[in-house]
Amino acid sequence: MPPHPLVVVAHDIRSAHNVGSIFRTADCAGLAGVVLAGFTATPDHRGVAKTALGAEDAVPWRHVEDVHTAVADLRAEGYTIAALERMPEAVEPPSVPASAFPLALVLGNEVHGVPADVLAEADLVVGLPQYGVKASLNVSVAFGVAAYGLVARARAVLGSG
Numbered sequence: 001m002p003p004h005p006l007v008v009v010a011h012d013i014r015s016a017h018n019v020g021s022i023f024r025t026a027d028c029a030g031l032a033g034v035v036l037a038g039f040t041a042t043p044d045h046r047g048v049a050k051t052a053l054g055a056e057d058a059v060p061w062r063h064v065e066d067v068h069t070a071v072a073d074l075r076a077e078g079y080t081i082a083a084l085e086r087m088p089e090a091v092e093p094p095s096v097p098a099s100a101f102p103l104a105l106v107l108g109n110e111v112h113g114v115p116a117d118v119l120a121e122a123d124l125v126v127g128l129p130q131y132g133v134k135a136s137l138n139v140s141v142a143f144g145v146a147a148y149g150l151v152a153r154a155r156a157v158l159g160s161g
Helices: 016-028 046-052 068-075 118-120 139-158
Strands: 003-010 031-037 061-064 080-084 103-107 124-126
Touching: 003 016, 003 046, 003 124, 003 139, 016 031, 016 046, 016 139, 031 139, 061 068, 068 103, 068 118, 080 118, 080 139, 103 139
Parallel strands: 003 031, 003 103, 031 061, 080 103, 080 124
Antiparallel strands: none
């Protein structure tokens, strides 16, 4: 099966274990790739390998120092740039327009989220409803929920499922 038209950009993720989890989810969801940006650990880090369990070998990935370069390159490749963030204008995965695919989903740092200058470059913001007191999910968990929602949306609108 060809990969789904979705890549993830993991920017300044401080936990290598979160990065490994992102790789496992990207593989299981059939994503087209992973872009690691900034100080995000790469698969040669022991913590990534520990949690990725080989998924880092199954999903195409690349590392770039500057997230803005990654965003510009993906846009030039035809991707719509979306940030996963809690904002009033955020749309939930089932409401992402069909025209947004292929889509690059930018994840931000566990503490600071997606930086304002990266949000300014995004074509849209994807968000997840938050009903609890903390109103916050771990970045790898939020990515998993969003990735599967976006894959379901892409399959529905592009005729893959």
